[in-house]
Amino acid sequence: MELVSEFSHVVVERDDAANGPRLLILDVKTGLRICLDPLELESLARARHEDLAPLLDPGRTTARTERG
Numbered sequence: 001m002e003l004v005s006e007f008s009h010v011v012v013e014r015d016d017a018a019n020g021p022r023l024l025i026l027d028v029k030t031g032l033r034i035c036l037d038p039l040e041l042e043s044l045a046r047a048r049h050e051d052l053a054p055l056l057d058p059g060r061t062t063a064r065t066e067r068g
Contacts, residue, residue, distance in 0.1 A: 001012045008027075015024040015035050022035040036044070
């Protein structure tokens, strides 16, 4: 599934290559990706938008440069 907005462009897929299903999220612009397991996804579902605010503030995060 591809999701695009004026701020972001990501591709989301199911990844079955590891020890069980995970959700793969690819940042199309940078090529960076992350796989989230069911426990991590459950934690996101329980989070409030305020909990995610630090992730959305570029001044409070450090950019990852590694790929993979």
